[in-house]
Amino acid sequence: MADLFEDYRLGPGWDEMFAEPAVPRPSYETLYATLQALSSADLGLRSEVLQRAFLDQGITFALKGVERPFPLDIVPRVITAAEWAHVEAGVAQRIQALEMFLADVYGPATVLSDGIVPRRVVVTSAHFHREAAGINPANGVRIHVAGVDLIRDEQGAFRVLEDNVRTPSGVSYVIENRRAISHVLPEVLASTRIRPVDSYPAQLLAALRAAAPAGVSDPTVVVLTPGVHNSAYFEHTLLAREMGVELVEGRDLLCAANEVSMRTTAGEKRVDVIYRRIDDDFLDPVHFRADSMIGVAGLLNAARCGKVTIANAVGNGVADDKLLYTYVPDLIRYYLAQEPILPNVTAYRLEDNPDVLEYALGRMDSLVFKPVDGSGGAGIVIGSRASEEVLEKLRARITVDPRGWIAQEEVALSMVPTLIGNRLRGRHVDLRPFAVNDGVAVKVLPGGLTRVALPEGELVVNSSQGGGSKDTWVLAEATDPSEPSPQHPRGAAIPQPRKPDPGPGTGEVVAQQQQQQQQTVGEAPC
Amino acid sequence: MLSRIAESLYWIGRYAERAEGTARILDVHVHGMLQDPWVDQEEACRSLLKVMGVTTDATQVSTLQVVSLLGLEQASPSSVVGALAAARENARGARETISTEMWECLNATWLGLPAARIRIEQQGMHAFFGWVRERCSLLNGLTEATMSRDDGWLFLMLGRSIERADMTARLLSTHADAGGSIQSWLSLLRSCGAWETFLRTYRGALTDRHAAEFLLLDRLFPRSAFAALSAAESCLDELEQATGPRAGVATDAHRIIGRARTDLEFRGVDELLSNLSSVLSTVERACSRANTAITGRYFRATAAVTWAVA
Numbered sequence: 001m002a003d004l005f006e007d008y009r010l011g012p013g014w015d016e017m018f019a020e021p022a023v024p025r026p027s028y029e030t031l032y033a034t035l036q037a038l039s040s041a042d043l044g045l046r047s048e049v050l051q052r053a054f055l056d057q058g059i060t061f062a063l064k065g066v067e068r069p070f071p072l073d074i075v076p077r078v079i080t081a082a083e084w085a086h087v088e089a090g091v092a093q094r095i096q097a098l099e100m101f102l103a104d105v106y107g108p109a110t111v112l113s114d115g116i117v118p119r120r121v122v123v124t125s126a127h128f129h130r131e132a133a134g135i136n137p138a139n140g141v142r143i144h145v146a147g148v149d150l151i152r153d154e155q156g157a158f159r160v161l162e163d164n165v166r167t168p169s170g171v172s173y174v175i176e177n178r179r180a181i182s183h184v185l186p187e188v189l190a191s192t193r194i195r196p197v198d199s200y201p202a203q204l205l206a207a208l209r210a211a212a213p214a215g216v217s218d219p220t221v222v223v224l225t226p227g228v229h230n231s232a233y234f235e236h237t238l239l240a241r242e243m244g245v246e247l248v249e250g251r252d253l254l255c256a257a258n259e260v261s262m263r264t265t266a267g268e269k270r271v272d273v274i275y276r277r278i279d280d281d282f283l284d285p286v287h288f289r290a291d292s293m294i295g296v297a298g299l300l301n302a303a304r305c306g307k308v309t310i311a312n313a314v315g316n317g318v319a320d321d322k323l324l325y326t327y328v329p330d331l332i333r334y335y336l337a338q339e340p341i342l343p344n345v346t347a348y349r350l351e352d353n354p355d356v357l358e359y360a361l362g363r364m365d366s367l368v369f370k371p372v373d374g375s376g377g378a379g380i381v382i383g384s385r386a387s388e389e390v391l392e393k394l395r396a397r398i399t400v401d402p403r404g405w406i407a408q409e410e411v412a413l414s415m416v417p418t419l420i421g422n423r424l425r426g427r428h429v430d431l432r433p434f435a436v437n438d439g440v441a442v443k444v445l446p447g448g449l450t451r452v453a454l455p456e457g458e459l460v461v462n463s464s465q466g467g468g469s470k471d472t473w474v475l476a477e478a479t480d481p482s483e484p485s486p487q488h489p490r491g492a493a494i495p496q497p498r499k500p501d502p503g504p505g506t507g508e509v510v511a512q513q514q515q516q517q518q519q520t521v522g523e524a525p526c
Numbered sequence: 527m528l529s530r531i532a533e534s535l536y537w538i539g540r541y542a543e544r545a546e547g548t549a550r551i552l553d554v555h556v557h558g559m560l561q562d563p564w565v566d567q568e569e570a571c572r573s574l575l576k577v578m579g580v581t582t583d584a585t586q587v588s589t590l591q592v593v594s595l596l597g598l599e600q601a602s603p604s605s606v607v608g609a610l611a612a613a614r615e616n617a618r619g620a621r622e623t624i625s626t627e628m629w630e631c632l633n634a635t636w637l638g639l640p641a642a643r644i645r646i647e648q649q650g651m652h653a654f655f656g657w658v659r660e661r662c663s664l665l666n667g668l669t670e671a672t673m674s675r676d677d678g679w680l681f682l683m684l685g686r687s688i689e690r691a692d693m694t695a696r697l698l699s700t701h702a703d704a705g706g707s708i709q710s711w712l713s714l715l716r717s718c719g720a721w722e723t724f725l726r727t728y729r730g731a732l733t734d735r736h737a738a739e740f741l742l743l744d745r746l747f748p749r750s751a752f753a754a755l756s757a758a759e760s761c762l763d764e765l766e767q768a769t770g771p772r773a774g775v776a777t778d779a780h781r782i783i784g785r786a787r788t789d790l791e792f793r794g795v796d797e798l799l800s801n802l803s804s805v806l807s808t809v810e811r812a813c814s815r816a817n818t819a820i821t822g823r824y825f826r827a828t829a830a831v832t833w834a835v836a
Contacts, residue, residue: 057626058618058633228619240622247622252528265532265677265765265824 004040004424005417013412014156015426016077027078027475034188035075040422046184047074047419053183059176062231071468072177073418074184077429077450084446084474087150087158087433090342092442093332095146095435098165098319100335102142106133106315116334117327124403125324126373127166127317129280131287135304135314138213139439142313144275145204146435147171147449150342152414159345159411161430163320163328166312167277170449170469171200171434172235175242177471178447193476195446200434201242203445204275207438208243211309212272219272221245222262224253226278226294236277250278255298258305273309274299280314322372322406323349346409351402360407361398364391367407369398382459384410413459416470418452428453429470430461446474527623532681533825534620538632539685541613545606546662547693548578551700552597552606553655554717559589562709577699578604593651598642606658607639625672628665635661680761684820687758688783692813694718694751695806698741702802711737718749738802739795751809755787758816765824779819786812 010018017028024032035043050072054060060067079087104111105122112119122128147168149161178197182189205221212219225236227249240247252262253271261268276283282292284299302308318324326347329340348367350357360367364383371379381394398405415426433448450470451461461467504510555574559567571587580595580602599605603612614636621629638657646654673679697717701710711732715721720740727744728736744750748757762783766776775781786809790798798805 055637056630056634058621058629223622228615233618237621241626246528246531248528249530252530263529265527265529265681266768 004035004038004043006423008417008424009426011412011415011426012154013428014152014154014414016152016156016414016416016429027080030192031076031078031188034185035417035424043074043419044422050074050180050184053180054176057176058234059173060234062229062233070173071454072173072180073452073468073470074181075417075419075424076181076185076188076471076473077416077431078473078475079431081475081477083158086341087431088444088446090158090160090340091146091148091150091433091435091444093336093338093341094148094160094163094328095143095165095437095442097328097332097335098146098163099141099143099437101331102165102313102316102319103140104335105318106135111331111334114334116330117324121321121323121327122318125318125321127280127315127321129288129315129317131300132313132315135300136306137211137313138306138309139211141207141211141311141437141439142316143319143437144207144211144311145171146437147432148435150431150433151345151411152431153345153411156414158342158431160325160328160342161345161408162322162325164432165316165320167279168432168434169232169235169277170432170451171445172232172238173469174434174445174447174449174472175200175238177469181471192473194473195476197445197447200436200445201239203436203438203443204239205243205245207436208273208275208309208311210438210440211311213306213309216272220270221273221275222248222253222271224248224250224274224276224278224296226250226282230277232277239275250292250294250296253296253299255296255302258298258302258307260296260299260302260308271308273311275311280317283310283314317373322370323351323403326406345411348407350398350405350407357398357402361395364395366410368410369394369405369407372404372406380460382410410459413453413461416450416452418454418468418470420454420456425456427456428459428461431472447472527677527681529825531620531623532677533821534616535623535678535681536685536820536825537616538613538620538624539682539687540689541603541609541616542632542662542665543686543689543693544604545609545613546659547689547697548596548604548606548609549655549658549662550717551578551693551697552593553652554697554713555700556589556593556651558710558713561713574700577696580604593646597651597654598646600639606655607642610635610639610658610661623678625668627668627672631661631665631668635665677765680765681824684758684761684765687754687761688813688816690749691751691754691758691786692810694741694749694754695809695813698738698751699803699806702806708732708734714741720747720749723747734799735795738799742790742798742805743795752787752790755783755790755809755812759783759787762820777819777823779816779823782812782816782819786816 005022010021017024017032019025051069054069054072059070061070062068101111105128111117112122143165145168147164147170149164150158151161153159174197208221209219221243222245223236223240223243225233225247227233230236236247246262248262253260254263254268260271260274262271278294281288283295284297285292285295286297287300288295299308299310300314303310303314325344326349329344332338332340348356348360350360367383369381369383381390383391386394413428413430416429417424418427420427429450429452431448431450434445435442436445450472451467452470453459453461454468555570559565559570567589568587571589571592574592575582575587575595578596582595584591595605597606600607600611602608614632617624617629617632642654645657669682673682697714701714711734712721715724715737718741724737724740727740740747741750743752745753747753759780762777762780763775766780770776775784789808790805
């Protein structure tokens with residue numbers, strides 16, 4: 001019956017389920033045992049139910065204006081408690097350093113005068129906005145939400161691929177994936193202790209409320225979306241719904257006398273915190289793109305006056321610039337006096353030093369080249385897979401604009417079994433944990449989005465490039481004090497539950513009556 | 527509540543009711559064509575299209591064409607399929623406000639629309655219209671069960687009631703246009719799901735007078751024009767309750783609907799019957815004027831603002 005794993009090949013890269021062929025790692029034992037007992041038809045059926053549920057619930061992302069379901073693979077990915085503790089600490093550390101960096105570059109800029117990061121790296125970043133200088137958020141937080149993309153290298157060690165501190169998306173799939181998987185794989189979930197992920201909206205809301213302008217005791221939070229045609233619109237609705245706040249579009253808001261309010265059926269209502277899912281460029285036509293029809297004119301000045309909080313803050317893009325990425329380990333040492341917990345992928349700055357540029361261009365076929373301000377996997381060139389022609393063109397572009405690109409060593413991403421057709425096959429995955437900063441601590445959601453590249457051997461996992469996702473299970477410690485189980489208060493007498501009241505026609509008398517009716521004499525039987 | 531969301535909810539109410547109402551009307555029409563051997567098909571089809579406000583250039587109109595235009599035309603928000611798609615699109619923009627179950631119902635219905643034609647071919651039109659009625663009833667049930675009775679609910683109910691008054695008026699117009707035989711009253715009452723209630727109320731006496739009275743004026747049957755207008759009126763009243771004026775009513779919409787309702791209420795059945803077409807068109811016009819007034823009052827211009835020419 002074990003036909004699911006037939007011809008399953010390990011590698012290239014770290015296989016997360018198997019240490020060697022047909023021998024699962026301890027964390028995957030339960031899952032492996034369950035899957036092995038299933039025939040491929042069984043699993044296929046469950047997978048179909050899964051996809052159908054996603055379609056009916058409209059869990060989609062829009063690609064070029066067309067709604068598509070986000071493919072969810074039925075085999076979850078498992079991360080042990082120890083591994084997670086490491087990731088959690090590393091992500092929190094990184095976000096703390098980036099938070100301090102942002103406060104610094106939009107303030108005193110000591111990091112530049114101390115020569116840790118060259119001034120030109122910051123001021124040439126496309127996302128460094130002078131307009132954001134001098135906007136001081138109420139509780140000092142600029143990165144309310146962050147998503148850090150991690151991969152596991154050939155030895156299984158987690159490394160940071162890139163940071164996202166503008167408007168990272170994908171957390172809705174983390175929540176929905178878990179819901180859906182718990183419906184189709186109940187037996188594994190029941191026998192494994194997995195840390196829950198559904199507290200995220202509450203955490204986010206708490207962080208947003210904590211960021212409200214000073215003096216507002218009961219802040220009104222809204223989620224600002226570009227509209228139904230945005231690729232992440234589903235996520236915007238989910239977050240607004242689960243936080244119980246309004247989902248607004250730019251046209252619902254208006255800004256007068258530096259106060260932002262929304263148009264409601266009962267007149268205008270003041271807004272204090274805006275969790276915006278609109279890019280900086282479109283946010284405020286007064287300061288940025290004047291042709292933006294989805295922004296709110298005057299928003300930035302309102303934020304500067306401290307009348308409204310924009311989350312994430314404007315100008316955060318300078319911290320997730322891919323060139324700045326190469327400086328993050330230095331930033332951690334500079335601001336926190338700590339060694340980075342999660343290492344970067346080895347990367348080369350092409351603009352610094354002509355020797356490095358020459359070295360990188362000399363071995364283009366073993367490196368990965370990324371445009372510094374791209375996102376969603378756009379523009380990435382993987383040297384070992386690109387044709388000569390593409391590499392030639394790239395070489396010309398990089399020579400002209402070395403600031404625009406970085407080079408990273410190619411890493412064979414780790415692999416997890418994935419249902420392809422009716423067999424399980426190893427496919428490359430990455431991991432995006434989500435962190436929320438409420439000004440007191442950086443909390444990392446135990447789970448995160450695992451994206452999987454569905455074509456064989458493919459390394460780019462972005463959903464916009466045809467990737468799917470997996471539910472990510474972080475195993476709980478045997479006794480996890482952070483999530484206590486609810487207990488009834490001792491001493492309080494719990495009243496005995498009663499049976500529901502019966503309707504008429506169920507008692508003994510009625511039964512007798514029925515019997516008699518059936519036995520009525522005198523009527524001729526037919 | 528956000529004006530944009532209020533508008534979406536109002537239109538979810540309208541479109542869902544429109545889909546159901548149109549499906550009911552079409553079902554009756556198709557059934558009538560089959561049952562009555564003397565009916566002039568061409569004429570009946572044309573009059574139905576006219577009543578539903580659809581114009582066509584075709585010289586020959588068949589029942590199939592009517593079903594195609596009023597039932598399956600995807601681009602038109604007055605067809606069954608188009609209205610369901612429009613309801614879903616509105617729900618998509620208000621997804622964080624309506625319950626997940628309502629959304630899932632509308633979305634799953636929308637996903638089932640491409641199969642509508644196939645359903646008709648395989649199972650007949652009656653099965654398709656039945657499916658539409660079922661989906662709309664499911665939505666109504668879920669709305670009833672999961673929405674709190676706040677302003678959002680009022681807007682949804684308002685949309686539904688106005689559309690219902692309009693649909694009942696149109697349904698009655700099809701009857702008036704078809705010459706008003708007793709047979710057609712019967713199918714009309716059936717299409718509203720009112721046949722049994724009617725029989726019980728009037729003890730089986732099916733006359734012009736009774737049928738018109740029932741569908742126009744009955745206080746207890748929710749699909750009568752009077753009941754639908756009253757429901758709309760009470761929604762409008764509740765919306766303004768906090769700031770209601772001391773005298774009269776607060777909004778134009780309320781005034782329009784209230785007058786249409788009293789116009790029906792305080793006229794005798796004979797008077798209504800003698801002038802049925804004009805009474806019905808007054809109701810239809812009142813619905814459309816109320817719609818304009820509601821839009822102006824509650825859904826203040828929230829169109830996107832352009833600041834510069836790109």
